[in-house]
Amino acid sequence: MLVAERHKKIVELVNEKLSIRVTELSKIFSVTEETIRRDLEKLEKENLLMRSHGGALSIDKDQGETSYLEREITNAAEKKVIAVEAVRSIEVGDQIVLDASTTAWYVAKELEDIPLTVLTNSIKVAIELSKKEQIKVISTGGILLAQSLSYVGPLAERSLGMYHVNKAFISCKGVHLEKGLSDFNESQALLKKQMIDIADETILMVDSSKFGTRAFSQIAPVSKIHSIITDSNIDEQTKKQLEEKNINVTIAN
Template sequence: MLVAERHKKIVEVVNEKLSVRVTELSKIFQVTEETIRRDLEKLEKENLLRRSHGGAVSIKDGQTEVSYAEREITNASEKRSIAIEAVKLIQPGDQIVLDASTTAWYMAKEMPDLPLTVLTNSIKVAIELSKKEQVKVISTGGMLQPKSLSYVGPLAERSLNMYHVNKAFLSCKGVHVDAGLSDSNEWQALLKRQMMSIADKTILMADSTKFGVRTFAQITDIQRIGHVITDDHIDESFCRALEEKGVQVKTVEIK
């Protein structure tokens, strides 16, 4: 593959996934990580992407949401493994909130039929949980985001204000040790922040490609997270940095 062609495809991958790590690009294009770093440096100078610690992030319209169909197949093995681990933290009688991430949808699929109350802004999560007789599902309502099949906006935020939950299970587009959690869509970021405010404990579910990434809208500081579940491809330096800030980190093997 010619260098120019590789550069073009790197930009396409970054724009499709919003964030990607050097190790992943190295495997995709079968070149060394050092070559990828040089590629990213050149592409950043051309204002085609932005480098992050360990990878690159897209600089296309920050408010654009990736369609649910695309997100469902991106890092699917990692998301499913993380979701299975997250389900282990749920106890009968819990009141929880799930966001509109695909990892939350995997949680809904893997969740046993237990007496639970689940708040969610996700249509997909609500439909999946409707198959479980003992689970009480409450939808936020609000302004529909067609691509993510989720509700956002003032009505959704006011709806959450009426409740209190034991645990919030959330995902995001970027996890940065200094800049905190962030999302590519401001509406989603605001709602995730609201979900955290009504929960006793927040569990972040994020695959390893999300770490070192900073996207458009900040959700919260790292210290607001009690527990992180990620996959075993995460750089050990991120685990140490999170634990130094009092965040418990659980890594899961990819199945």
């Protein structure tokens, strides 16, 4: 990876996660921590982020939802393999809920045309599934968030409350072992909490960069999750701690 490309990705990660550690960046980009510190020093001088003790903080003034187009290209390879793994746990006749994450959209793309019922607040997911005749799609409706092409708000919440599903497939911005799951957008966080509440089983689909971080709005404790699908860059200590909490961790290859 070229230095300029690494710098661009660092800024994207910092703005997405609000804060990130030097050790995490070093692992993500396979360079030394000293190299990352030099990168952060340069990016701070360019007013693209702010350095903190052991890491960096976002100075992006708009901490709302990242646009769908931006999210589509962020960690796309990891999201695709996670989605492929998630689809393996979906069986004929299942009733599932998919959130408005890009990983959920990849799940919709990977799903075969089999008898299923899918509840979602995502326009992109609904459009993708409309191509598959055997899949029954239920949209929550609600207030449209243009950035994420999804529905939120009281109508979406009431709609979710009318259903029960076998499995919920969700993603989020932060996974903290003590503070739980979190997201930037409060309305999305409320819906994801409700998705967890109406499901017998919740599968969290997150790439490894999300672990150890926190976003603005709390979704639920980690204990509410039954299993996690992530990529091979997850820290072994984090994986062990999750498994000690009786959460099954699957590494997508």
